[in-house]
Amino acid sequence: MSKVKIQGNASGTGVVTLTAPNTNTDRTITLPDETVSLTGAPAGLDDVGGVARATSGLLFNGDTAAANALDDYEEGTWTASLTGNGSAPSTAATATGTYTKIGRQVTVHVYLANKNTSGASGEMQVTGLPFNPSQSTTGVYASYGLEAQGSFCVAYARTSGTVEFLEMNDGAVWGAVQIVAGSSKYLDLAMTYET
Amino acid sequence: MALVKKTVVDKVEVVSEHKMVQCREATWVEDNGVMVGGKNFHRHVIAPGDDTTGEPAETIAICNAVHTPEVIAAYNEMVAAQELGV
Numbered sequence: 001m002s003k004v005k006i007q008g009n010a011s012g013t014g015v016v017t018l019t020a021p022n023t024n025t026d027r028t029i030t031l032p033d034e035t036v037s038l039t040g041a042p043a044g045l046d047d048v049g050g051v052a053r054a055t056s057g058l059l060f061n062g063d064t065a066a067a068n069a070l071d072d073y074e075e076g077t078w079t080a081s082l083t084g085n086g087s088a089p090s091t092a093a094t095a096t097g098t099y100t101k102i103g104r105q106v107t108v109h110v111y112l113a114n115k116n117t118s119g120a121s122g123e124m125q126v127t128g129l130p131f132n133p134s135q136s137t138t139g140v141y142a143s144y145g146l147e148a149q150g151s152f153c154v155a156y157a158r159t160s161g162t163v164e165f166l167e168m169n170d171g172a173v174w175g176a177v178q179i180v181a182g183s184s185k186y187l188d189l190a191m192t193y194e195t
Numbered sequence: 196m197a198l199v200k201k202t203v204v205d206k207v208e209v210v211s212e213h214k215m216v217q218c219r220e221a222t223w224v225e226d227n228g229v230m231v232g233g234k235n236f237h238r239h240v241i242a243p244g245d246d247t248t249g250e251p252a253e254t255i256a257i258c259n260a261v262h263t264p265e266v267i268a269a270y271n272e273m274v275a276a277q278e279l280g281v
Contacts, residue, residue, distance in 0.1 A: 076219070076236030085278065099238065123278070130238035132215040136277075160274045161215060161240050176278075195210070 074101045078130035080110040082187060084179035086122025093117055093185070099130045106131045107192040116183045117146075124179035126155075126163040126187070131195045133157045139191020141165065146185050148177040157193050199225045204251050213270045214261040216241040218254055243270035 006016055021027045046053040057069030075098070082093040097110025108129065124146065139155035148167040156164045165177035206219035218241065223234045241247060243262040247255045 074236060076238055078238050128239055130240070131217060132210055132240050134211065158274075158277050159211070159213075160270070160277055161242050162274075 070103055072101060072103055075099070076130065078108065078110070079128045080112060080189070081127045082112050082115055082117060082120075082179075082185070083125050083127060084117075084120040084122035084181075085125055086120075088120055089115075089117045089181075090119035091116060093120075094128075097189075101131065101195070104134075104194045105192060106195055107190070109190045110188075112185070112187045112189075115185045115187075117179055117185050118181050118183065120179045120181050122179065123176040124165050126189060127161070129157065129161055129163065132161050133159055133193040134195055135159060135193075137191065137193035139163070139189065139193070141187060141189040143188070144184075144186035145182065146177075146180050146187055148175075153177055155189055155191055157191060163189065163191070197227055198231070201225060204254060207254055207257055209257065209261050213273065214243060214266050216254070216258055216261065218250070243267040 008014070008016075041047045041052070044055055046055060057066075057071035059065075059069050078097050078099055080095050080097045081088075083089060093112060093115035095110055095112040095115075097108055099106055099108045101107075110126070112126075136159060137157045139157065141153070141155045148165070151167075151169060153165055153167045156166045158164060166174045167177050168174055200222065201224070202220060202222045204218055205221040206217075208217040209215070210217055218239055220237045220239075221234045222237070224231045241250070241254070241258055244267040245258075247258050250258070
């Protein structure tokens with residue numbers, strides 16, 4: 001015949017509490033045929049206010065390669081500055097963007113609306129990325145008042161930490177989009193790059 | 196009840212051969228010393244030779260330590276090379 005044994009710690013004063021469920025239906029705890037502990041979070045996980053925190057990352061589907069561990073996730077904001085590499089606008093043209101970092105991959109977005117770029121000259125740039133790109137990466141953007149003459153343009157994040165804007169012309173080398181000085185400039189930028 | 200908004204630079208990382216200094220600023224609210232809600236993060240990167248005016252003393256110290264004249268020169272060379280080609 002099975003028995004139920006509850007044994008207190010000789011040096012402790014803790015109380016074991018069993019609380020009935022708030023229902024008229026019986027609830028059952030079935031124990032495996034081995035010694036188990038019902039206390040504490042599973043190995044590798046911390047309970048932080050009800051949120052599970054992996055102490056060293058997550059692996060999926062039986063994988064054991066540490067390089068594949070999902071070891072970082074972060075959301076936040078960054079301050080983007082629209083400028084030129086020749087000179088900056090007389091008044092800084094900035095906006096707050098968002099970022100999401102998943103592992104080594106960072107996705108950023110920012111919308112610079114109704115900015116005044118008077119005083120700026122040279123190649124158009126956006127500075128202030130939240131993480132430094134480990135390699136050059138392309139992204140997409142839409143603009144108003146900052147149009148280039150090329151047939152197709154992309155944003156281009158450099159390892160220097162600066163986003164430039166390249167235009168592709170048929171049969172010619174890529175060109176750099178030049179900033180247009182003046183008021184009422186709009187630029188919406190989104191890109192994903194690796195750190 | 197005393198609500199206090201706190202902002203600190205809680206993470207500074209030096210990355211890449213060019214010693215880019217990545218800074219994370221955390222902002223949160225405390226109610227009598229207990230954090231309410233979660234933290235919000237704002238990030239920026241300090242490249243060699245960048246102006247560090249307004250940065251916390253610890254961050255400036257790190258930049259001064261890693262952004263040596265040689266590192267700044269190498270970074271500027273890379274930027275110049277990238278501006279010449281794609």
